[in-house]
Amino acid sequence: MASTHGAHGILVASNRGPITYQTQDDGSLHAKRGGGGLVSGLSAIGPDADALWVCAALGDGDREAVRRGVGEDGVRMLDIDAEVHADAYNGIANSVLWFVHHMLYQTPLEPVFDAEFRRQWDAYRAYNRAFAEALAEEAAEGASVLVQDYHLCLVPGLLRALRPDLRIGHFSHTPWAPVDYFRMLPDDIRAELLDGMLGADRLAFLTWRWATAFLDCAAEIAPERYRVTPASEASRSVEHLDGAAPARTLVGVHGLGADAEFLRARSHEADVEERIVALREEIGEGRRTIVRVDRTELSKNIVRGMLAYRQLLDDRPEWRERVVHVAFAYPSRQDLAIYRDYTAEVQRVADEINSSYGTPGWTPVVLHVKDDFARSLAAYRLADVALVNPIRDGMNLVAKEVPVVSDEGCVLVLSREAGAYEELGEDAVSVNPYDIVGTARALHEALAMQPGERAERTKRLAAAATALPPAQWFLDQLHALEA
Incomplete structure (x- = not known):
């Protein structure tokens, strides 16, 4: 467990951050701000909330900004090794998890879970660990952490092990695969994904269809470890039968609308x-x-x-x-x-x-x-x-x-x-x-x-x-x- 705590009471973690940097011809860095729901949301909580956005450096300009110590208040950009990021992002997140959840495989020929897949999975694990360690370092005692999307499915479990005092949420912006499709993943990998997600206090999805698919995966793939129960009219919960913390994970739905x-x-x-x-x-x-x-x-x-x-x-x-x-x-x-x-x-x-x-x-x-x-x-x-x-x-x-x-x-x-x-x-x-x-x-x-x-x-x-x-x-x- 981390011995010292950071100062931030609200943290968001996502692969892409609210800002990107480009190196100009004269060597200066040009910052470009993004938009979207997270940017709107963080601005809505106001400047007194001690909020921090943790994201990855995605290009050469971002990496240069990290090296020079250039940045913006409220944003921490992680300069994860470029090859590790490529293997985690393209090799696993976009070529495996995206394909599983959107049911895109031509199954007579793919997927092929070989030694190269295992090497890339190690990179995905390392990428998630870098986020978990940064969040653990930056979060104040009892802070709320909102982890975003399929790039960071392992973060809740990894962060829970480092900082059990935190309130951890994960939001999935994609569908979740039905049980039979999710079963295509190797047994240990799908177990690691479920355990990673269920390290959160609360999971959220865009619709009940995707939330229910996740709950079905937890209940049918690991019934000795997880039991799904109603929590309230607005949410359901996954009980952890093996005594792991948290004792249960709530599951809810937030259907993102247009601005x-x-x-x-x-x-x-x-x-x-x-x-x-x-x-x-x-x-x-x-x-x-x-x-x-x-x-x-x-x-x-x-x-x-x-x-x-x-x-x-x-x-x-x-x-x-x-x-x-x-x-x-x-x-x-x-x-x-x-x-x-x-x-x-x-x-x-x-x-x-x-x-x-x-x-x-x-x-x-x-x-x-x-x-x-x-x-x-x-x-x-x-x-x-x-x-x-x-x-x-x-x-x-x-x-x-x-x-x-x-x-x-x-x-x-x-x-x-x-x-x-x-x-x-x-x-x-x-x-x-x-x-x-x-x-x-x-x-x-x-x-x-x-x-x-x-x-x-x-x-x-x-x-x-x-x-x-x-x-x-x-x-x-x-x-x-x-x-």
Whole structure:
């Protein structure tokens, strides 16, 4: 146990922090601030809370900032060995845990848990240990620690061993795998993951579907160690039968919502208005729009979305020249070959649709691959239909953001496998993400919907989407942990 305690009463731990550094040509460091729920939440607790954000140095600029002692109050950046970070982040978090929880493996060929996997798992363990040790060093007696996501599943257990006085929470931003899929992991690895997570006093998920999947894994994979019981109307608990501390772990749900105030203000700034003019020119006068905005992440299902659009043009020729699929597919994880291949396939299918159906005055698919937030907001405002069809998604904030900023009302075509479906499904047109013909039918239904019904649905979607804005989402977790 640490012999001395730090000064911070509230700590957040995540792979990516609120700030990144870039080295300029003259050798100076340029700091760029990020946004999102955690940033909003930490600012909401005020400067007197002695809060600290512990994160990893992700690039050369970050590492240089740590070496020079450059930093910002309230942030501690960990300069973990670059190879250890790469093995933990790309080798395990993004290539194993992400694939397990999103059920992405082509199981005849993968996964392969060989000696290389074991070497990378050692790096994941070392990466988590670095976070646990930093948190143990910085936390005041009895402090509250909120650990974020699948990159840091082992931290709660490791931190519990170092500092049993702390209140430890973990939030999962992804789905959790069903028992049969989770069982693919080697026995000792899945046990280590469960023990790591259940070192927390409280675990939280985006929906009860994902929380229940975790509880099922604990109960069915280690029944001699864990028993699931109701704790209250709002939470359940996992009892530790082996006498480990804590005696039980509470499990709850916080469905992160859209930040309506920020989105509505930002979507009417001058750069967004400029992008609207440019997009209208690309789309053409009087045409309807089917909009999607995603990273080229395998689980987002962009290719099947385009195939469904092609099916719509085949089945319903009356929509030809009257509709455009505006698809923003921003590159993600391009250091992994499978992601590069997927990005190339998105481009190939878009090109094929345009060459098969396009006319001199009509480009059926307008595809942009360069990340541009202002252009995304412009597309949200113009969308007649928003297509959100992931194979599996922890929440999907795009589904919540589009109705909030839509100018004329927008029909949401939503996969039932998105976490957002739990809150928005009633007012969306739902789809099975694997069913191309069914998705094409849903797109036709959405395009043909009467303006009055579309406006009413949009109003209800926006209300549901903003029920738990980011700052409140964070504060609710903190208060539940402290209670």
